[in-house]
Amino acid sequence: MRGLAIRTRGLVHIYHVKEHDVAALSGVDLDVAGGEMIGLLGPSGSGKSTLMSLLSGVLRPSAGKVFVGDTEVSAAPPRDLDRLRATEIGLMLQGAGRNLLPNTTPADNVRFAQHPARRAGRQLTDPGELLAEVGLAEHADRPLSELTPGGLQLAAIAVAISSRPGLLLCDEPTSQLDHEARDQVLAALAKVNRVYGTTVVLVTHDPHVAKVLPRTVTIRDGRIGGEGRSGEEYAVVTADGFLPLPGHARDRLPPGTLVRLHEVDDHFELRVEEP
Numbered sequence: 001m002r003g004l005a006i007r008t009r010g011l012v013h014i015y016h017v018k019e020h021d022v023a024a025l026s027g028v029d030l031d032v033a034g035g036e037m038i039g040l041l042g043p044s045g046s047g048k049s050t051l052m053s054l055l056s057g058v059l060r061p062s063a064g065k066v067f068v069g070d071t072e073v074s075a076a077p078p079r080d081l082d083r084l085r086a087t088e089i090g091l092m093l094q095g096a097g098r099n100l101l102p103n104t105t106p107a108d109n110v111r112f113a114q115h116p117a118r119r120a121g122r123q124l125t126d127p128g129e130l131l132a133e134v135g136l137a138e139h140a141d142r143p144l145s146e147l148t149p150g151g152l153q154l155a156a157i158a159v160a161i162s163s164r165p166g167l168l169l170c171d172e173p174t175s176q177l178d179h180e181a182r183d184q185v186l187a188a189l190a191k192v193n194r195v196y197g198t199t200v201v202l203v204t205h206d207p208h209v210a211k212v213l214p215r216t217v218t219i220r221d222g223r224i225g226g227e228g229r230s231g232e233e234y235a236v237v238t239a240d241g242f243l244p245l246p247g248h249a250r251d252r253l254p255p256g257t258l259v260r261l262h263e264v265d266d267h268f269e270l271r272v273e274e275p
């Protein structure tokens with residue numbers, strides 16, 4: 001039962017588009033302990049999917065480093081990345097269908113997904129057992145077309161964990177599901193995390209999902225804009241000493257506002273200098 005830790009330092013990613021460059025991430029320092037389950041939150045376009053692609057080695061950062069366990073993903077040669085994704089990093093793309101082969105069954109999908117891990121010499125769990133773990137025992141050999149949207153998402157989870165990876169990355173696993181299906185998907189992910197110690201990182205826009213996660217990290221404008229721990233919101237000091245303001249404070253403290261940081265007994269106070 002080993003979950004892989006994540007460490008990113010000074011992570012920058014720039015997309016080069018024809019006429020201009022887009023800075024999707026502008027210096028992300030993120031630490032996730034092995035065996036944690038965290039949510040990545042943030043407005044559309046803030047850089048969450050880019051961060052997931054960098055963690056899985058699908059993209060290489062423009063600058064900075066990504067470590068997953070002992071592997072420096074940001075510097076690993078393609079062959080090592082292929083092996084890592086076949087065995088140690090499970091990736092669930094947004095939309096169940098993108099993770100599944102159509103016109104087949106959940107069991108066929110898991111079996112197919114296990115090929116690369118089998119070639120890498122990994123000991124593998126029986127597809128039926130994996131599907132039972134996520135709650136799909138009765139649907140293992142049914143055509144995918146008979147599954148509900150929630151069932152398809154559970155099948156996608158089984159595919160993503162088919163090699164028993166140490167890290168599971170899920171992009172919006174509960175989007176477009178009704179409440180019951182959302183809770184089943186969340187329960188399946190929590191089980192993978194709890195029973196196998198797999199580190200789980202999931203992107204979500206759903207406040208309900210964010211609320212039930214022990215830790216959330218909010219990405220804003222390509223940086224870590226804050227963290228939530230058991231429902232409490234925190235700002236996070238960056239490696240170079242910056243402190244991003246939480247969204248609600250930003251509205252009241254426009255750029256250029258002068259503030260003073262006072263140390264008072266055992267805490268700090270932020271005082272706004274009146275113009």
Ligand SMILES: Nc1ncnc2c1ncn2[C@@H]1O[C@H](COP(=O)(O)OP(=O)(O)OP(=O)(O)O)[C@@H](O)[C@H]1O
Nearest residue numbers: 015017022024042043044045046047048049050051
């Ligand atoms: N392939 C690409 N080429 C150019 N720009 C891109 C590309 N992918 C993302 N971007 C830009 O990078 C920034 C971050 O995008 P990203 O998809 O990582 O954000 P996101 O937080 O995942 O958004 P969403 O919640 O809408 O999925 C955005 O400005 C986006 O337009």
